[in-house]
Amino acid sequence: MQSTLGQPNGTAILFFVLVVILTLIITYFAAKKTKTTSEFYAAGRSVTGFQNGLALAGDYMSAASFLGISGMVALSGYDGAIYAVGWLVGWPALMFLIAEPLRNLGKYTFADVVASRLKSGPIRIASAVGGLLVVLCYTIAQMVGSGKLIQLMFGMPYEMAEIIVGVVMLLYVLFGGMLATTWVQIIKAVLLVFGVTVLTVLALAKFDFSISNLYTEVVTMYPADNMLNPGGLVKSPLDTLSLGLALMFGLLGLPHILMRFFTVPDAKEARKSVAYATTFIGYFYLVIPIVGFAAAVLIGKEPIKAIDAGGNMAAPALAELLGGTPFLGFIAAVAFATILAVVAGLTLAASSAMSHDIYVSVFKKGHATEEEQVKVARMSVVIFGIVAVALGILFKGQNVAFLVGLAFAIAASANFPALFLSIIWKKMTTQGAVWSILSGGLCATVLIILSPTVWVNILGNETAIFPMKNPAVFSMPLAFIVAILVSLMSPEPEAQEKFEDDKIRTYLGIGAE
């Protein structure tokens, strides 16, 4: 069959334009409701648990995981499914450890929570920098990945794809703030889950709706490839433990995810939103391997590799085979919308770190009028948007896959330990938190540079100095140990007093913003 992948596709453009028009109409209405800082960053705390659950799922299910994991399953089978599992297990941990206290203690950013009982200046700068680093790594990975995907699907020049993503995303965030961003995420999550479901049903119809038949075909077609059994992905248990820790606790330090918890009215809704998010994300990762296996049988590994060596086009190619050009157009438009939504969420998180944490809280010591705060917030959105597009173009064609691992490793090692200890541990001090963020972040970054992904694959050295792919198993405990030792060496009685004062708010939600 002749594929139209990579050529401008009328249906894809039509669906894409429809999605953009719909989201811009929502942005128009959201903009009318976005006047104050609380409305800009936290949607006026008016989002329900169900809506926030969908939006969280929207923030988390990226185009890279939809196209990447289905491609990985199509080419290497069961290993892709093992990888998919790792992306889900952070959500229960987020629920058990921080969702509710985060909601009760925070205002607009996770730095608010860390700073609530410590000396505001130093700790805000440290956590804002930690947060910005994570968002920056994540954004570069998203922008570069998305430019390539759009090029593959629409046949559009890379630079043009970057600029379209940048401009449309800026319109949402600049005018509609968190409310518009939330609705963009909700629409995208619904479209993605719907698209994946249709794709799975169409694929299973080819196997009489029997998963067992699908696996039989997989084994018959690839008898030598051992598609249904674990292969080379998990070699060293320590490496896998480390990657697992980074994925699990990195989620608990991702600023754009944590920020969503301030959009719901109270801790009960925060809890509900994690339950809904886990439901959608769990379902997503449960059906994605089916799409991958079906693509391996119905299209074949070689034709998939012929379109893109990484296998990223397995799902779109399957969509074209099963539903023709219109369905391919729909899936391509959904993938594009997915990229827009994820980048919008990241931009809002970066803007809150720059304007709320650094400009308003540190430079202005919290004394800024509502108009000034919103103005600075919008300015930082524009700055970050331009930076994102520029970095996307700058890193064109670079191997940036390691940046996602780096983002999760820094999130798990710099942001999570300081955040969690400041919620749970009375003796945490400002110095302890600052040194914990610095040591965790630095250790994670240096070890990633020395690891095979950067030292060998990118810098071209013979062997890696640090043998593992992800450093979290060292850098996260280091951040905890530094936080505890430094805190014990530098007692801060005021911080302990404030910890006690905050307890009613942390556990009962009385006095929460």
Place this chain on the structure above:
Amino acid sequence: MTARDFTNSEKFKDLVRTRWTFSFIMLAILFVIYYGYIYIVAEHKEIAAIMVGKNVTLGIVLCTAVIVGSWILTLIYVVWANNVYDKKVESLKKDLQ
């Protein structure tokens, strides 16, 4: 009663203790499920290869079980929080008035 007396009361301390004990037990179960699974697919690939149905391996069943299990853990937490934690919070809020 000052705010400090209130947070130092046995009843409040019990709330804090119960909350974190439950959370850490749930986290421990999550660790056992996830790393137990990783241990099997890394170190005991022959267990994952056991056939449990026509061309369905134990590995596929376990993979599905980890995802469904994680989801069920979050639901258990919500049910627990609604029925146990929130009741204690309500009772403490009444004491405060």
